[in-house]
Amino acid sequence: MSTTRVAVIGSGPSGAYTAQLLTEESESPVEVDVFDRLPTPFGLVRYGVAPDHPRVKSITTSFAEVFEDTPGLRFLGNVHVGADVSIDELRSHYDAVVFAHGAPLDRRLDVPGEELARVHAVREFVSWYQGHPDQSAEAFVLDGRRAVVVGVGNVALDAARMLVREIDDLRRTDIPEHIVDAFAASTFEEVVVIGRRGPGFAKFTNKEFIELLEVESTDIVIDPADLELDAAQQAHVDADPAARRLLTTFRKAADRGILGRPKSIRFLFDRTPIGFVGDDGTLSGIRLAKTSDPSTTEVLETQLALRSVGYLGKPLDGLPFDERTGTVPHLDSRVVDGEVVVPGVYVAGWIKRGPNGVVGTNRKCALETVTSVLEDVAAREHTSTASTAAEVDELLSSRGVDVVDWHGWRAIEEAEGATGASVGRERVKLHDRDEMLRVAAAHRSLVGAPGHG
Ligand SMILES: Cc1cc2nc3c(=O)[nH]c(=O)nc-3n(C[C@H](O)[C@H](O)[C@H](O)COP(=O)(O)OP(=O)(O)OC[C@H]3O[C@@H](n4cnc5c(N)ncnc54)[C@H](O)[C@@H]3O)c2cc1C
Structure with a gap:
């Protein structure tokens, strides 16, 4: 049985739940690459949920366990879909692409x-x-x-x-x-x-x-x-x-x-x-x-x-968009262009249903999406035509994209812990993107491994 390869765009709650549920629910082998334009995962859990709401934020611990413990699940941070790689390219490199990129406007x-x-x-x-x-x-x-x-x-x-x-x-x-x-x-x-x-x-x-x-x-x-x-x-x-x-x-x-x-x-x-x-x-x-x-x-x-x-969704080049609702139109989470389903393209989270609901709402939303993806995979008669993980890495590297993998993110987290300790606080976020990239790159050169883990 060939392995299905899925790209998930966005590592906020809807992307993280989609990745988790895809790997849990699929009866055939599946690999998932989760892309985020930021070097850091978790979307609005890191950058929206109020800093004095640590209990809500602690969902990141269980997302992290999923990223660390699931074979074939990778985090590819600092990759801006629509700029570093186009939607058509993603469609040609993966069997399915799930857009979970949130609502970044207002x-x-x-x-x-x-x-x-x-x-x-x-x-x-x-x-x-x-x-x-x-x-x-x-x-x-x-x-x-x-x-x-x-x-x-x-x-x-x-x-x-x-x-x-x-x-x-x-x-x-x-x-x-x-x-x-x-x-x-x-x-x-x-x-x-x-x-x-x-x-x-x-x-x-x-x-x-x-x-x-x-x-x-x-x-x-x-x-x-x-x-x-x-x-x-x-x-x-x-x-x-x-x-x-x-x-x-x-x-x-x-x-x-x-x-x-x-x-x-x-x-x-x-x-x-x-x-x-x-x-x-x-x-x-x-x-x-x-x-x-x-x-x-x-x-x-x-x-x-x-x-x-x-908050309001933002159109992405090559992806249908409903200006009125600020969301991507879909039928059962399958993206539609007018009346026509765009094969292999799906949505989850705020870009699918608008900016409403709590973190947990995105789990139910992601489950609907995953159900449609897996139904389509099961109905498909041909084997996977997706590129391998190494081929995707090569594409990004040929573009000079400085991908931050899970280990790179862990290095950023460690640096945040160290910065916190230096001022008597538990943890202090890095604010500057270049500094985050420097920390991730320093870790890479230390361990010398290009893998995305
Ligand atoms: C200020 C605020 C406070 C909140 N407080 C709470 C709370 O206390 N409790 C609670 O339960 N819920 C809270 N929520 C709601 C919760 O954060 C959302 O339900 C949830 O984050 C939506 O998930 P999402 O994955 O759809 O979007 P997001 O969390 O926005 O994730 C989208 C991800 O996609 C990435 N992305 C965007 N464009 C691209 C691109 N082109 N290429 C690659 N990656 C891309 C982004 O960087 C981001 O990481 C709050 C929301 C806000 C705005």
Whole structure:
């Protein structure tokens, strides 16, 4: 029986689960190459999930075990699909290609002033504090008094919480040392979280909100009048237990009142952003209209605005893309071009279903994808026509691609541990891509082995 060779593009949760499930579920031999454009695996678990959520991040331990213990499973980091190697090339070198490359862009508000300096997508802020190599260390200077976060999802609360978190708490995370310093120098005293509708429709979870209440330096400010729900909110809350639990916690927060703490997070509901105002090209305020009464407007002074209204998929050359949803169109995870299935090409994760769900949601999503891949493999009558692993390596090496394999990633991890130890922290992320590549290359020259492990 010939071995089926599959390429998975993206090593975030959906790519990692796809690789794991392919090797677990296949009845015939299968080899999987997982590509990532970054030198590091795990996508948004490393660069999205908040640094003070170590339990969620610990999923990387079980992903790592899979990469280390599964014969025929390789990590090929620092390979940008669409730039270093084309989609058509991948299709010709593998029996199946699964796209699991996430949603790396963000939705805009499309209001005047969005281009002003200090108006950012929350994604940029998150990438910065997480030390994502695409985001410069100097991208944010936290020297204002009031920041606003537009949006009421979990990511919005992550950003708000990071802006008020005690520095000792941040030092217990793995964020780069210069980012801790930037937070330590922050002059922000207030974060205003803006929701278009009322609290009954807030999208963040009760658990995330409780975490905010536990930040000792910070008052949580909620106007009790906002908690008198209109009929639409009441109907929603009656029908949705999660919304009901959240509302109960909102009430407790409002009852706790203002304790005179040095920082505060204030919730402003029923407000639609209608523009940003600035001085000399830099943000100075956000213009808001009451959603329930658009003729009532106000300008709230602010020195930093983060819009948290959704991540968005990005088209890849040669792969069908639905601009409206920001996803790759598919039928049962098989990519379709119009009505026609593109043979051997599949999708999983955020690029398949949009930016929603928790890490575990991607397992179910990946299982659907793997089921389709394996059905097609079983139905195929001819034997594999894929290139060998060595041939793929040769192709990448002929292009001068500096592939970071699993051992290279382990070397980066070790360097992060050593950097942490040098400043009395458990681990400190490397931020600079060149430094990561230097660490991986130094390891390669030490062990002298080109394999991808
Ligand atoms: C700020 C934030 C906080 C979150 N917090 C939580 C939380 O606390 N708990 C929870 O359960 N979930 C959380 N999530 C959700 C969770 O992170 C996602 O469900 C999950 O990461 C989506 O997985 P994915 O594999 O589809 O995409 P990603 O995780 O984005 O992975 C995509 C991977 O593809 C790579 N890639 C992209 N383009 C290419 C290319 N052209 N070539 C090669 N590689 C490429 C990327 O580098 C990346 O590694 C959070 C999400 C965000 C944004």
